[in-house]
Amino acid sequence: MIVNASNRTTETFIQTENLTLQYGQKTAFANVNLSVNAGEILALVGPSGCGKTSFLSCLNRLTDMIPNCQVKGAIRIGSVEVLNPKINATALRRQVGMIFQKPNPFPLSIWKNMELPLREHGIRNREEIDRIVETSLLDVGLWDEVKDRLHTSALALSGGQQQRLCIARALGLQPEALLLDEPCSALDPISSGIVEDLITSLRQRYTLIIVTHNLAQAKRIADKVALFWVQGGVGQLVESGKVEQIFNSPQHPLTAAYITGARG
Numbered sequence: 001m002i003v004n005a006s007n008r009t010t011e012t013f014i015q016t017e018n019l020t021l022q023y024g025q026k027t028a029f030a031n032v033n034l035s036v037n038a039g040e041i042l043a044l045v046g047p048s049g050c051g052k053t054s055f056l057s058c059l060n061r062l063t064d065m066i067p068n069c070q071v072k073g074a075i076r077i078g079s080v081e082v083l084n085p086k087i088n089a090t091a092l093r094r095q096v097g098m099i100f101q102k103p104n105p106f107p108l109s110i111w112k113n114m115e116l117p118l119r120e121h122g123i124r125n126r127e128e129i130d131r132i133v134e135t136s137l138l139d140v141g142l143w144d145e146v147k148d149r150l151h152t153s154a155l156a157l158s159g160g161q162q163q164r165l166c167i168a169r170a171l172g173l174q175p176e177a178l179l180l181d182e183p184c185s186a187l188d189p190i191s192s193g194i195v196e197d198l199i200t201s202l203r204q205r206y207t208l209i210i211v212t213h214n215l216a217q218a219k220r221i222a223d224k225v226a227l228f229w230v231q232g233g234v235g236q237l238v239e240s241g242k243v244e245q246i247f248n249s250p251q252h253p254l255t256a257a258y259i260t261g262a263r264g
């Protein structure tokens with residue numbers, strides 16, 4: 001294990017310092033200083049194009065895969081300096097999982113979706129795989145729904161079930177943190193509610209950062225909220241704070257305008 005989230009909720013687990021990301025000449029966001037305590041949920045909100053997805057992508061170094069993408073500043077997750085080139089990005093991504101807006105199961109059976117990442121990370125013992133698959137599917141409330149069809153295609157599941165499978169797939173790798181990029185926005189309202197409840201249930205055990213355009217959702221599930229905004233063509237962190245503070249007594253006029261729907 002490369003990160004350690006003991007002392008949950010009282011200790012900073014994810015922290016960025018002066019984090020800046022450029023795609024070629026274009027600065028997506030600049031100088032973001034943000035922290036999340038272990039076991040908490042941070043919601044990233046803000047209008048389209050302000051850099052929320054780009055920020056998330058830095059945290060498990062998905063940005064390594066984007067040509068001409070430069071990330072400067074510092075990211076600490078547990079005791080790991082994420083931007084240190086010596087850090088193994090594959091091992092980091094096992095500890096810091098990512099869930100995307102559109103569920104992305106492999107076009108394989110439910111079982112294979114769960115098994116493949118485990119094998120890729122060196123887990124080959126059949127009994128251990130069986131145990132992890134069952135526990136992870138139980139954790140996301142999917143086990144009873146799929147236990148009799150584990151060897152049928154994951155693509156036959158509903159959108160909400162597919163998203164829960166993707167979360168189970170990430171949980172199987174025993175991550176410390178999960179990054180969720182609008183995980184409910186492609187789902188119907190009922191599935192969205194189920195996935196939202198699931199995310200809430202993961203608080204404490206995991207540190208979570210969720211990008212959402214749904215302010216009511218941020219208010220329901222987040223411990224902390226961060227508002228990004230494009231200023232001078234560059235994404236900036238306008239304000240971050242505890243969810244009650246952001247919604248009840250925002251410090252910045254843009255935050256006040258955003259949460260009342262007057263801007264954004």
Ligand SMILES: Nc1ncnc2c1ncn2[C@@H]1O[C@H](COP(=O)(O)OP(=O)(O)OP(=O)(O)O)[C@@H](O)[C@H]1O
Nearest residue numbers: 023026028046047048049050051052053054055066
């Ligand atoms: N691969 C890329 N190459 C060049 N520019 C990019 C790339 N990805 C994002 N951008 C630009 O970076 C800025 C921030 O984009 P990003 O997707 O991070 O914003 P966002 O807040 O997540 O938006 P949305 O809410 O619409 O998903 C935008 O101006 C976008 O056009």
